[in-house]
Amino acid sequence: MVFSMLVGLPMLFWALGDFPRRTVLKEVISIVTLIALSLMIGQFFLTRNSRKMLNINSMGLVIDLHKIIGYIFTGVLLLHPFFIVFPRYFESGVEPEEAFITLLTTFSSTGVILGIMAWLLMLTIGLTSIFRNRLPMKFSSWRLLHGILSIVFIIVASWHAIELGRHTDIAMSIFIILLSVSGVLLLLKRYFLNLKLG
Amino acid sequence: MAINSINGCIGCGTCVKTCPTDVIRLDKRTGKAVIAYPADCQICHLCRMYCPVDAITITPDKSIPVIVSWG
Amino acid sequence: MRNSQENSSISRRHFLGLAGGAAGMAALVSMGVSTSWAKNNPEIDIDNIDHQESETDVLVIGSGMAGLFAAVKAHDAGSNVLLVSKGRLGSSGQTPFAKGIFAYDETTTNFSIDDFVNAISSSALGTNNKAYTRQLAEHSLARVNELRAWGFFDSPLYFNSFNKPIEERNITVKERIVITHLIKENGRIAGAAGFSLGEEKIHIFNAKSVILCTGAGGFKPNGFPICDLTHDGTIMAYNIGAKVTGKEWNDGHPGQSKNAAACFDGWHGMFERKPGTTNVEIHHDLGVDLNYKAYMMGSPIKMGRPGEEKVNDIEGGPYVPEEFRNRKPHGAEPDSADSKSRNRRPPKEGGAPPGMTGTIVGGSSAGMAIHKSEGLVPINDKCESNIPGLYAAGDALGSYMVGAIYTQIGSSLAGSAVQGAVAAEAASEYSKSTALPVNSKTKINLIREEILAPLKREAGYSPAWVTQTLQGVMIPNFVLYIKKENMMKAALAYIEELRDHHMPMLRAADLHELRLAHETSNMIISAEMKLKASIMRTESRCSHYRLDYPEIDDENWQAWINILKGEDGSMKFEKQSFGSWPDNQGSI
Numbered sequence: 001m002v003f004s005m006l007v008g009l010p011m012l013f014w015a016l017g018d019f020p021r022r023t024v025l026k027e028v029i030s031i032v033t034l035i036a037l038s039l040m041i042g043q044f045f046l047t048r049n050s051r052k053m054l055n056i057n058s059m060g061l062v063i064d065l066h067k068i069i070g071y072i073f074t075g076v077l078l079l080h081p082f083f084i085v086f087p088r089y090f091e092s093g094v095e096p097e098e099a100f101i102t103l104l105t106t107f108s109s110t111g112v113i114l115g116i117m118a119w120l121l122m123l124t125i126g127l128t129s130i131f132r133n134r135l136p137m138k139f140s141s142w143r144l145l146h147g148i149l150s151i152v153f154i155i156v157a158s159w160h161a162i163e164l165g166r167h168t169d170i171a172m173s174i175f176i177i178l179l180s181v182s183g184v185l186l187l188l189k190r191y192f193l194n195l196k197l198g
Numbered sequence: 199m200a201i202n203s204i205n206g207c208i209g210c211g212t213c214v215k216t217c218p219t220d221v222i223r224l225d226k227r228t229g230k231a232v233i234a235y236p237a238d239c240q241i242c243h244l245c246r247m248y249c250p251v252d253a254i255t256i257t258p259d260k261s262i263p264v265i266v267s268w269g
Numbered sequence: 270m271r272n273s274q275e276n277s278s279i280s281r282r283h284f285l286g287l288a289g290g291a292a293g294m295a296a297l298v299s300m301g302v303s304t305s306w307a308k309n310n311p312e313i314d315i316d317n318i319d320h321q322e323s324e325t326d327v328l329v330i331g332s333g334m335a336g337l338f339a340a341v342k343a344h345d346a347g348s349n350v351l352l353v354s355k356g357r358l359g360s361s362g363q364t365p366f367a368k369g370i371f372a373y374d375e376t377t378t379n380f381s382i383d384d385f386v387n388a389i390s391s392s393a394l395g396t397n398n399k400a401y402t403r404q405l406a407e408h409s410l411a412r413v414n415e416l417r418a419w420g421f422f423d424s425p426l427y428f429n430s431f432n433k434p435i436e437e438r439n440i441t442v443k444e445r446i447v448i449t450h451l452i453k454e455n456g457r458i459a460g461a462a463g464f465s466l467g468e469e470k471i472h473i474f475n476a477k478s479v480i481l482c483t484g485a486g487g488f489k490p491n492g493f494p495i496c497d498l499t500h501d502g503t504i505m506a507y508n509i510g511a512k513v514t515g516k517e518w519n520d521g522h523p524g525q526s527k528n529a530a531a532c533f534d535g536w537h538g539m540f541e542r543k544p545g546t547t548n549v550e551i552h553h554d555l556g557v558d559l560n561y562k563a564y565m566m567g568s569p570i571k572m573g574r575p576g577e578e579k580v581n582d583i584e585g586g587p588y589v590p591e592e593f594r595n596r597k598p599h600g601a602e603p604d605s606a607d608s609k610s611r612n613r614r615p616p617k618e619g620g621a622p623p624g625m626t627g628t629i630v631g632g633s634s635a636g637m638a639i640h641k642s643e644g645l646v647p648i649n650d651k652c653e654s655n656i657p658g659l660y661a662a663g664d665a666l667g668s669y670m671v672g673a674i675y676t677q678i679g680s681s682l683a684g685s686a687v688q689g690a691v692a693a694e695a696a697s698e699y700s701k702s703t704a705l706p707v708n709s710k711t712k713i714n715l716i717r718e719e720i721l722a723p724l725k726r727e728a729g730y731s732p733a734w735v736t737q738t739l740q741g742v743m744i745p746n747f748v749l750y751i752k753k754e755n756m757m758k759a760a761l762a763y764i765e766e767l768r769d770h771h772m773p774m775l776r777a778a779d780l781h782e783l784r785l786a787h788e789t790s791n792m793i794i795s796a797e798m799k800l801k802a803s804i805m806r807t808e809s810r811c812s813h814y815r816l817d818y819p820e821i822d823d824e825n826w827q828a829w830i831n832i833l834k835g836e837d838g839s840m841k842f843e844k845q846s847f848g849s850w851p852d853n854q855g856s857i
Contacts, residue, residue: 085250094248102250106209112208166205200531214467215444216360218361219496240532241530242532247540260531268734269734269774
């Protein structure tokens with residue numbers, strides 16, 4: 001149910017929105033990117049906070065899913081800047097390498113700056129997760145770091161997507177905002193509960 | 199209507215310079231490209247081909263301005 | 270308001286509900302309905318507009334192929350160069366869409382240069398200037414090789430390859446500046462003036478010499494990417510006394526009937542191709558044969574595949590020299606794709622020229638002459654005009670390089686490169702023996718007033734509307750292409766009305782519209798030249814066809830028509846014999 005919402009809603013907004021339709025390759029890239037963002041926000045719900053909500057009994061399964069989705073779609077989103085210029089390899093126009101440089105150096109754009117920040121944050125989250133065992137920190141502090149980085153990341157990434165997204169219309173924006181806000185609130189609630197209990 | 203829409207613009211301004219007929223401008227508030235003078239689009243596709251993020255959509259039809267008797 | 274041409278639908282009920290009210294006008298404006306008759310409310314603080322003056326040895330105006338070589342070669346000849354353009358380097362005028370460039374290479378052709386010049390003259394019925402034809406053959410390969418080194422043939426987009434030599438030489442480039450005036454002091458060129466499209470600023474350029482690389486132009490026709498070309502250079506030069514030629518010739522490109530305005534689509538992907546080179550290949554193309562056929566038999570005209578059917582299978586019509594008949598109409602833009610890129614990506618429709626497949630319509634390049642047959646009159650083979658210090662290159666120069674009909678395929682782009690370089694060396698040489706002229710304050714102030722005048726008019730005519738009216742008068746087949754004296758006189762009456770009554774009242778609400786206002790003025794003067802020169806030329810030859818004078822008249826018309834502004838401001842005409850330089854300055 002939750003998964004079909006996370007995957008289905010962005011696709012629905014993509015399908016219903018008044019966006020120009022392009023080649024299959026470009027649309028596939030767009031959809032994959034949209035779903036990736038949606039699932040990344042969804043990661044907030046794939047934690048022990050919401051195990052009951054998800055109706056999954058095994059905590060191990062939740063964590064496994066969190067990891068699998070995390071690694072796959074972090075990968076997708078890390079490649080997302082390249083995906084934007086990739087179709088230029090197959091059509092006439094500006095060279096993809098040149099387009100990529102222009103893209104990364106348009107510092108006048110808030111959206112681009114946010115995108116670069118989100119990309120770096122995501123890379124950090126990914127690396128600190130892969131090499132968690134080698135980090136000189138306790139699990140609880142790692143989890144706190146992971147949570148804080150994730151909150152910062154999702155705020156920056158959502159802002160970036162709303163600011164620059166090709167398929168960002170009102171519906172898509174509201175979806176991203178609601179999803180992000182509820183995810184972040186869920187996590188914050190857990191932290192504050194912990195603090196109180198602690 | 200010739201140049202039809204701009205989606206996913208990063209505001210680099212390449213299209214503004216590239217358009218031979220000065221159809222596109224950067225919006226002062228958002229910093230993004232807007233189709234400021236669509237009637238002057240000559241449907242040459244240079245802006246689309248130069249756009250680094252492929253944000254511009256162009257259709258082959260053109261709306262013909264209404265004819266009025268006073269200038 | 271700022272875009273009176275913009276279309277939008279408005280419901281009748283909504284319209285009636287508002288029209289009576291005082292808010293009606295504002296509402297219409299907000300809905301984008303044409304309110305060209307409304308009060309002009311410029312969004313610009315005209316009295317506080319910025320002002321910038323720059324100095325240089327050689328000022329190059331225009332940033333297409335001719336402008337590129339003019340700037341690079343003038344720099345290499347030791348001059349301080351400034352390049353100013355209405356658009357962007359490699360992305361304005363016709364250059365971005367020209368995909369074939371001719372290179373005369375003696376190792377790959379059986380034609381000697383003499384043979385080549387003679388073959389061009391034979392197709393051009395004597396209308397070509399042999400000095401420029403020869404110059405094209407002599408210099409084209411060197412220019413093509415330079416372009417190759419800059420990466421020109423590696424991309425369908427020309428900005429990078431054009432920017433490479435400019436950047437290496439640190440040449441100043443000022444883009445998106447509309448030049449409206451050339452400045453003359455004491456009988457010689459002193460600079461140019463215009464305004465910026467992107468910021469509220471007037472630009473005055475003080476220069477020892479000026480090279481116009483402003484291209485040719487048309488009446489902003491549908492179906493050809495020349496809507497930024499409005500003969501600006503020609504008319505600015507005419508206004509300060511330069512001689513202009515070639516207005517009676519026509520480029521006869523047809524367009525597709527479906528989505529006639531979509532020039533990208535009409536050329537079937539050619540704009541996306543990388544450029545390539547063309548070898549010696551001489552035709553007698555792109556005149557008005559098809560226009561004649563359409564005039565006699567009606568539209569639509571269906572074009573078969575090349576060679577499938579004779580284009581001119583009806584009685585009469587434009588004369589085509591025997592040896593050039595039954596050739597397939599190459600058509601493709603002068604600068605059509607070369608054999609190499611054609612092999613890589615064959616064009617659709619089995620090689621038929623773009624714009625010539627399926628059902629076609631005429632006038633896609635309306636208002637433009639055959640490349641290089643219109644523009645400033647050269648007084649020698651160095652691209653020099655009759656105004657000391659003023660040069661022109663490419664389509665801005667009436668060099669008659671390949672005559673008044675399309676002869677050598679790909680010569681247009683090559684000729685612009687060749688002439689840009691020739692003009693650059695001459696202008697550089699001239700600059701070295703000249704002190705920087707002093708612009709008089711009074712003149713600058715006057716020019717400033719003229720530039721800004723459309724912004725200051727409280728009421729007037731919108732340039733979009735005047736342009737539309739001009740197009741309606743000039744573009745019809747029976748006015749522009751299949752010419753008759755009485756019809757041209759009728760059209761002239763309209764154009765004179767626009768010139769005398771509407772041109773002085775053009776108004777603009779912003780910088781974009783200010784550009785349109787100046788462009789519209791240039792088109793009106795160009796239309797007057799076109800009609801008057803066409804009326805004067807009482808014969809038919811190459812791309813000029815008179816229904817009332819259908820024959821070639823070698824007795825009276827082995828001559829070009831030059832146009833100049835008389836002392837009293839009126840338009841004067843003179844004949845210049847083929848094969849001679851103006852003012853009896855010897856034979857070519």
